Amino acid sequence: MRWLLIVLVAWAGSANAASTTLLIMGDSLSAAYGIERQAGWVNLLSERLNDDVEVINASISGETTAGGATRLPELLGQHDPDIVLLELGGNDGLRGLPPLQMRANLSDMIEASQRAGAKVLLLGIRVPPNYGQAYATAFHNVYRELSDQYDVPLVPFLLDGIALDEGLMQDDGIHPTAEAQDMILDNVWPTLKMLLSKQSANVAKQ
Template identity: 45%
Template sequence: MKNFLVKFSTIILLLLVIRPVSANVSLVVLGDSLSAGYGMSKSVSWVGILERRWQDTQPDVELVNASISGETTQGALRRLPGVIERHQPQAVFVELGGNDGLRGFSLATVRDNLNQIIDQLQQRDIVVGLSQIQIPPNYGKRFTEMFAAMYPELAEENNIRLVPFFMEQIAVDADLMQNDGIHPNEQAQETIANIMEPLLLELVAQARKEKSEAS
């Protein structure tokens, strides 16, 4: 009887250790100030809100905010290998390009950087979601239209999910924007979290499916 209890306890302990690891899905948000929570603590950003929410509703999902205010596609491309190595994600949501557009960077350069980011992720069988990005119309009609069109083209070319730009629903409400007219304020973060949650969960579901098929 004693040996049975020891063996039974050992099995239970192994299950407690092994099951969370095998079931775990890591989702990284690779973005700029819109996801980093510019002007506020990361903990109150929309990603931080989802991270706390998912501790109860999605306990097998690790949500990592690897966003940096002021980030460009080139900067994210440089640090991507380190992000992958550190967090070992099964899915990555890419929210980048806004700073490139605001600085008037070449569209060819932005496209190439995004393509390289997507390629590095796909080579590691990581599910990729790409956020649509738009820049203010004062940069000229032709440039802003070409910039916006680049994202669905990249999504189609790479066969990845294009995620609608959450700022479309936020920027039209002055009460949800900071004084600079570019960044959402703290009040907007809950709204953004509600917009993004079902979209990110689609990436999680895809990652779960591919992980299951590979095992």
């Protein structure tokens, strides 16, 4: 009887556990900077998803790709995610760091995620035009090149339809308002939904 009880408890625990885990590696754009955390797009994503999908938001305001690459291995081991969303690079751009350095860091993160068995979704960022056309182009191209190299899906610009609308940006001109968070999620959702569907199909086959 005791053995049966242990089995039933273990079964109940596995039944209640999330079948899919998402890990968000981002900066202030995903850490709800300047707004209530529950209003951020990552929290809105959690609310949109079913209970069998767990969202781990490991985003930190001010994070660079170098910082993300340093933190990621431990997070992969801790959470064993099925999908990793990489939303990093904005702070590299604001600091004028070399795009090749950013690319190397993101490459490390993609490779580490794939070795851990996780799918990767890249969320692209753009820098303001005052950084110069050559730098802006090289910066933006990093995301497309990595998407092609590693065959990972890409959202070309996380703030598409938002960044140039002053009414949707905070006074600093960098961070979106609470009203813009639904739009950010809508930019991410179609591509993420595709990954989630594939993940659900893989789980069903097991």
